[in-house]
Amino acid sequence: MTHPATAMPAISYNFAYLDEQTKRMIRRAILKAIAIPGYQVPFAGREMPMPYGWGTGGVQVTAALLGADDVLKVIDQGSDDTTNAVALRTFFETTAGVKTTSHTAEANVIQTRHRIPETPLKPGQVLVYQVPIPEPLRFLEPRETETRKLHALSDYGLIHVKLYEDIARHGHIATTYAYPATVNGHYVMDPSPIPKFDNPKMDHSPALQVFGAGREKRIYAVPPYTSVVPLDFADHPFTVQRFSQPCALCGAEGVYLDEVILDDQGGRMFVCSDTDYCAGRQAEGHTGTLSAPDAPTRADEGPKEGCS
């Protein structure tokens, strides 16, 4: 079946799927979110053609700010190739016709689920986070009326108690992801379920960071060059995960690693969670213990230690 090049597809959507009134409403929320860093702006989140939990908040933010000349990257847990990333990238290719990439440096809009790319972000880039539960106080105080008061008063004693209970039980702060952080000295925000390894990247980032929570219908933002300070105690300062081994494929150190099970004999390896970063390093000739061409089928000589 062929169509003339100018024919409209059988079903056509507005550019980037959302209608213009929805975009205007989201755009106003984004502007107020930037003006009040860390504050969760309520917005009239729409039903999207994907279930809640698949990034409906991030998709609506991206749809509201995406332009025809933008280059979009979508990652899911650091990977460009997993289901969520492929689905959402295809969604915007189909409904907006924008150029997409897997290279962090080439994208000016990056939608992410649960990671911040290892390649440092640049001025002019927008990082859009998919957020499941935007309220850092929600599991401590279920009433929205109360959490709003606590935010207004900047009263975050509850979270400090929660972190203290971590220390009392485990001897250290056992919160490893969605680690709460104070934005610009006032609001504490949930940075979405990124590993706490990524928290330092948010502080004074040159990129604009916008968070969209579709089910909870909240948008919040961190402007560039804004302080994002993880909560901690003087005698239990914030620390990030450390890995005892470099990436098994590219040898990178100081990056966030995923554990990959290789067999049912306890074999496993640790590789970069950021697939674009890992592929870029391999293209530059960096190798790890399990690099091709002599990559063994078993991981007997592979790393045995995970993150601490």
Add this chain to the structure above:
Amino acid sequence: MGIAAPAAGFAEPVHESQRTFVALMWAMAEPALPRPLASALTPPAPLSPELAAVALTLLDYETPFFLDGPLAIAPVAAFLRFHTGAPHTLVAAEARFVLCADAGALPDFATLAQGTADYPDRSATVLAQVDRFTAGPLIFSGPGIPDTRRFGAEPLPADLAARLAANAALFPLGIDLVLCAPGTVAALPRTTRPVTPNP
């Protein structure tokens, strides 16, 4: 009585409002830094093409607007109502957007919606016209500004620094200010604080 048709809106509403919004978004994200804003609109005077583009990008039936000073004339109100469907209010405190033709005569911020402690986003955004931007005499710091940034515009009220400092002191409440000059836009959100230069 003849009724003139309102001037045209965006030729390409989807893409022109997107470009205008992105300019605004980055103006808000990096305060006191003027950004290019192209507008081909020919709105009724004294509404400038840039301010008209910002208004058509942000206003709709959910956002009452207030016209200040020389903008408070029927052709401007009719133009905005026709293209956006936004209600025109004569009570400044009810407006989500306050449009001002002359930034030198900005309304008293205390008369505008400041937001509430629970919902600080329910505050007014002031959209004002200036003739040009200058690199000073004001110096600002705050989120979006790596260290400090020099900024100025003509015309601005002589006491603007004091008024912005008072506005910033209300954080998280307060108004957000967007300034439009020919071909450019800049913003001073409530987080942007004037800095006294070291002698």
